[in-house]
Structures are given as C-alpha cells and as structure tokens.
Amino acid sequence: MAEVLILGASGGIGAALCAAHAARGDVVTGLSRSGDGFDVTDPASVDAALAGLGPFDRVIVATGALEIAGAAPEKTIRAVTAQAMADQFAVNAIGPALVLAHAHQLLKPDGIFAVLSARVGSIGDNRIGGWISYRSAKAAVNQIVHTAAIELARTHKGAAVVALHPGTVATPFTEKYLGRHPSVSPDAAAGNLLAVMDGLTADHTGRFFDWAGKEVPW
Template identity: 55%
Template sequence: MSNNALVIGASGGIGAALAERLARDYAVTRLSRSADGLDVTDPASIERVLGAVEGPFAVVFVASGILAPPGHAPEKALDAIDAEAMARTMAVNAIGPALVLKALVGKLAPGARIGVLTARVGSIGDNGMGGWYSYRASKAAANQITHGAAIELGRKDKQSVVVALHPGTVETSFTEGYKAKKLSPEDAADKLVGVLMGLDPAQSGGFFDYAAKPIEW
C-alpha cells in the first residue's frame, strides 16, 4: 500500500497544518503557488508541477482557494458584484480543483482518499443569509465537481473516497476580522484528516464538515 500523501495549497494556513499532520504517517509532497509556482488556474502550470511528481498517492488534500481576489471582498449585495473578480474567484475555487483532479488520474494508489476543501457557505440548502455571491457560487461548483469526480473514480476503484470537506472557521489570514469562533489550523487539520480517513467508500461523493457531519447540498 502506498505511503505517499499530497497536499495542494501547502503554504496556506490550513494546507500547511494538513501537511504537518499527514507527515506523522505519510511521506508528504507539498505543493503551492508560493513554493513551487503552482497556479491551479493554469493548465500548463499544473501539467509542469504535478507532472513532475510520481506518487502513487494514498491521500490527497486540495486546500487551495481564495475568499476574493486582492482588492476585493465577498459581496454583501448584488450591486457589489464585479464580473472580473467573480471570474477569478470561480477560476481559483472551482476550475482549479477540477484541473487538479484531472491531473491526478493515474497518480492515485488503490483505495485513495481525496478531500477537497470547500465551505459550508457553498451549500444552497443551508444558505439563509444571502450575499457572498462569488464565494458561495464557486464553492457550490467545487462541490459539484468533487461529487462528479467521486462517481467517475469510483467506477474504476470502488474503495476510493472522494469528498468535499468544510474545515470550519479556521484562524488564518483569510479570517482576520471575523468574530466567529475559530479553530486553530492544527486542530482543523487533525479533524479533517480524521474525517477523511474514517469515511466508508459508500460515503464517497458526499459533503462533510470537520466533525464528520453531512452537509446538505
């Protein structure tokens, strides 16, 4: 069985903590934009960086993402929507994970487990407040991409687990200024690894929070 793990977005607060947590049990490959020049929105960059790693990987976390592009913030109202900012958010948060999953085909160990970090605000059914149009839409799209990938990969490997994961509100640069109760990156990473490793293949394609509770779509 493979002892290799991969973390995409390993320079971020959650990604770095996930890599450290996985390093207790796996040989971890850490990839990020700042350290490796990995641009998840650029197919050529993904082919260059991910094409250079061999695997096979038993565990993968896709922890890349943005709340909004530099100079922008999540929208509070429709009149705050900016087309270019929305397109960039969708590119990083939805198209990026899709391209990463595409590049991972052929690099996964039998029974591989993949966790794509999305967010509870990507749930349509749980949206009772509105706002945050770009971020919500991008995470909802990432959820759909993850669900579809789980179906496809499950046809080839019935023991694989591919899920969307909500890490909770984590103490990182993304959440500065937010008053919600926050998890430390280390605590969030420990919980997320526990959830991913504890899921049954029958639960592949689902959407779960850091306490392993299902989230409605």
C-alpha cells in the same frame, strides 16, 4: 505510513495538514504557489507539476481564496462584478477541477481525494445570502467533486472523493471576516480533518462533510 499529496501546502490549513501528516510518519509531498510555483489557476502549471506524480494514498486540495485582488465578499447581489466572480471561479472551482482531471493517475485504487470546500457553498444551508461569488464558486466545486467521484468510482472502486468543510479557521485568509464567529487554529482544523478522512470509505464518495464528520446538504 501513507503517501500524501497536499496542494496549497504553504497556506494556513495546508501547512498544518502537512505537519499533521508528517508528525504521524506519513510521506508528504507538498506543492504551493509560493514554494514551488504551483498555480492552480494555470492549466500548464497544474499539468507540469502533477506529471509523473502518484499514486498516493491521499490527495488533498487545500488551495483557495476568500478575497482576491482586493475584492471583498459581496454583501449584496448589487455589488457583483464580472472580474471578481471570474477570479473566484478560477481559484475555487476551476483550479480543483484541473487537479481532479489527474485523479486517475494521482490516486491509489482505495485512496482518498479531498477538496476543501466551505459550508457557505451549500445551497440548502444558505439562509442569510451575501458572498455571492465565493458561495457560487464553492457550490460549483461541490458539483465538480460529486461528478468526479461518480467517474472515478468506475476505476477506483475503493476510493473516496469528497468535499470537506474545515470550519472557520483563524488564518490570514479569514482574519478580517471572523467577527464574533467561533474559530479554531489551523492545527486544530488539520486534526479534525485528519480524523474525518481517516474514517472515510468508498461508501462516502461523492459527498460533502464538515470538520466533525457530519454531512452537509448540497
């Protein structure tokens, strides 16, 4: 039985991760904006929510957004706006960084800290362009995870701090953008992610993996 903290617990993937962990007997603490007022973009909210929590065997940051305030992913660099890009960074990069600032307290010495990222954040795997703000924010969170993993390894030598790509998941988050892309249900995505996390060791820290456990290029 593991003690698990899931942030973004009311979202499609977050809720499924809560259910999957609970189903196997884990003790789950879930926080979300809608359920607890947990706002990953607000430093005061993050500090207040995480104060006194931990340590956990597993911490999962499942917060994130693809479309914010009606701003759809850009099809071209000419469509970039400062506000849309700032909003993407606030939710998808700065928010996880604010949580990772508490990682020393939140995580057991041999625990797993996973941040949900996206394959489109891979610079090496980008061959079609577009989605500049979202891609850039996810590339930034990958760097944040990698850097935090280096620091945390000094005190948590048995821990794994990783970025995870859950695949294309059919949720309200993605429904307008699925098109012909194959997708999986949140429950299936959660099962895949659990299998990947179950196989992680300290040797995997600071790396980026997809839903099948395959490493994704930075």
